[in-house]
Amino acid sequence: MKKVVSVVNLKGGVGKTTTAVNIAACWAEMGKKVLLVDMDPQGSASISLGVMNEGNELLYSLKSSTALTVTATSMAGLDLVPSGMALATAGMWYAESAGNDVLARCLEKTEGDWDIVIIDCPPSLGFQTMNSLAACQYVIIPVETSFLGLNGVKQMVAAIESFKMTINPDIQIEAVVPCRAQRRRRVHWDIMDALKEMFPRRVSPIVRENVSLTEAPGRGKPVILTDRLSKGADDYRLVTLWLDERINGTEDPTVNQVRQLISSI
């Protein structure tokens, strides 16, 4: 079974797409074969990789439970299932349909030798997110280190716990990724303490607020290609190494060297 990771948070604008796109790219840079599935009708992950799409192919695959249409990206090892506005109508169709497992069935039928599949979800608990949660084993929750951000995570945990009991018993919250972190603010440290208490050993290294991460989507490439020496690139490389150790259980001998290098910058 492919390793499938959903990047989820019901709160909008917290860094889901930025995290999904950039960990996908960092995993590809590490030599893994990665498929990024854009399940958001906003199509932000697709646009961030320079792909404009209406979402019709993805909608068709979901409706007919057939293989997903995969597009290559400008980054070697990173493929994309693009999305767009048409996917918004999936919710209407869903109201009349039977299950949350259509994406899982489509993924099973999609041929490819990917090591990891990453799903970018929209900020709602509708058809797209339910299907993503049913199709994955691992959940990553990007969170802004603010009071409202913490509240959003609590809601998300409650939703996933009920989902685990009813639909997908295999699902687990693998990581919480603090995004847009501003270490000079006191609230950052308060929220980090609260997160570490709620999720022992599951809080990843932080992703700092960084202008290169804001600019990269406009260039249609992940930050490791647009500004490879930026703080944003460093932070997502470190988060991906941390996730790789957890999900693939691999301790690359260079990991500690990279870690020391990054922390010394």
Ligand SMILES: Nc1ncnc2c1ncn2[C@@H]1O[C@H](COP(=O)(O)OP(=O)(O)OP(=O)(O)O)[C@@H](O)[C@H]1O
């Ligand atoms: N660490 C960061 N530093 C600077 N800007 C960031 C960072 N993370 C995300 N952003 C910017 O914040 C905005 C929202 O990020 P993003 O689109 O990843 O959030 P999202 O949770 O996917 O939003 P939505 O809920 O709408 O899907 C984007 O403009 C993005 O470029």
Ligand SMILES: [Mg+2]
């Ligand atoms: Mg998004």
